[in-house]
Amino acid sequence: xxxxxxxxxxxxxxxxxxxxxxxxxxxxxxxxxxxxxxxxxxxxxxxxxxxxxxxxxxxxxxxxxxxxxxxxxxxxxxxxxxxxxxxxxxxxxxxxxxxxxxxxxxxxxxxxxxxxxxxxxxxxxxxxxxxxxxxxxxxxxxxxxxxxxxxxxxxxxxxxxxxxxxxxxxxxxxxxxxxxxxxxxxxxxxxx
Amino acid sequence: xxxxxxxxxxxxxxxxxxxxxxxxxxxxxxxxxxxxxxxxxxxxxxxxxxxxxxxxxxxxxxxxxxxxxxxxxxxxxxxxxxxxxxxxxxxxxxxxxxxxxxxxxxxxxxxxxxxxxxxxxxxxxxxxxxxxxxxxxxxxxxxxxxxxxxxxxxxxxxxxxxxxxxxxxxxxxxxxxxxxxxxxxxxxxxxx
Numbered sequence: 001x002x003x004x005x006x007x008x009x010x011x012x013x014x015x016x017x018x019x020x021x022x023x024x025x026x027x028x029x030x031x032x033x034x035x036x037x038x039x040x041x042x043x044x045x046x047x048x049x050x051x052x053x054x055x056x057x058x059x060x061x062x063x064x065x066x067x068x069x070x071x072x073x074x075x076x077x078x079x080x081x082x083x084x085x086x087x088x089x090x091x092x093x094x095x096x097x098x099x100x101x102x103x104x105x106x107x108x109x110x111x112x113x114x115x116x117x118x119x120x121x122x123x124x125x126x127x128x129x130x131x132x133x134x135x136x137x138x139x140x141x142x143x144x145x146x147x148x149x150x151x152x153x154x155x156x157x158x159x160x161x162x163x164x165x166x167x168x169x170x171x172x173x174x175x176x177x178x179x180x181x182x183x184x185x186x187x188x189x190x191x192x
Numbered sequence: 193x194x195x196x197x198x199x200x201x202x203x204x205x206x207x208x209x210x211x212x213x214x215x216x217x218x219x220x221x222x223x224x225x226x227x228x229x230x231x232x233x234x235x236x237x238x239x240x241x242x243x244x245x246x247x248x249x250x251x252x253x254x255x256x257x258x259x260x261x262x263x264x265x266x267x268x269x270x271x272x273x274x275x276x277x278x279x280x281x282x283x284x285x286x287x288x289x290x291x292x293x294x295x296x297x298x299x300x301x302x303x304x305x306x307x308x309x310x311x312x313x314x315x316x317x318x319x320x321x322x323x324x325x326x327x328x329x330x331x332x333x334x335x336x337x338x339x340x341x342x343x344x345x346x347x348x349x350x351x352x353x354x355x356x357x358x359x360x361x362x363x364x365x366x367x368x369x370x371x372x373x374x375x376x377x378x379x380x381x382x383x384x
Contacts (some may be wrong), residue, residue, distance in 0.1 A: 028273065028280075029306045030258060032266040059251030063258050068220060074224040081220065088220075114221045 001176040039067030049149035095136040117145035126154040131162025193367040231259030241341040287331040309337035320345040323354025
């Protein structure tokens, strides 16, 4: 997605620890018009997939999932919750995920009430690096017996293992910007 | 907002600890069409206010802020970050807020890059109870020297002190559903 890549090149800042800071339009301030275009693009890519539900993970995936759902006839968004979801009750799907932000293993939870074998699911998230979050969501979809149409992420760090991890399972994965390399000195390059 | 109140009455569940669980359409699964109508309603209420930016707080406020911003000519959404925002740098506005979820005091941060005295701000959040989160956002707007057009929340627990706390400062506060009382036995009543 060319306007996204240009925006990343222009405003992204690379911080120590392999962090891409895109606070001006994604991670702190949200460019609403751009987010809308991102949703439109995911719809263009998965338009024929008869999606009934969009699944994401709190917190940063929710906005892009919502923006995307608007283009799929306002289908519901379902966001997995992280950690001890005290008030969710026992009737949940769950899968482990490692939180790099807090450097600990947590569980993600999805209530069985909102996902079942009649659903055809599109998984949406903002960033893909090691693939742990997407893998947990894929696991939840499988546990629910739902069909998985594919995954869409805004930014994939293609030099990290997450993309291969997902694609090697035969899952369709669409990334709107695939970063081939990222370095404070030499900047950002994208895969074609 | 009548459709919202009806939905709360029909699907809301009251849990011990004064928790209103609306997982079927707001807090876990999101009814995208309803969220869109909520955004439209906030626009109707604040349409004449020449809003330049919508301010909210991570995580649960972001979706409704985004839904609302779409009706304000896609104005930017800015979400305050909670806790130690390690990579935000020193150039931030900040204010204390008590997290009831984690039972601790945290700071909320907003980068000075994205809010200043040329902004006219609408603060949006999903729930208002004790008013700590809204108060922190109000404090950030003031520190930035920006104009505050008002606050909008989806659900106000009107029997808790937050609403009065905000309105007593002369701030316009619009709540789409004002809960007058809530009890597992007798159910939910709304203020007119």
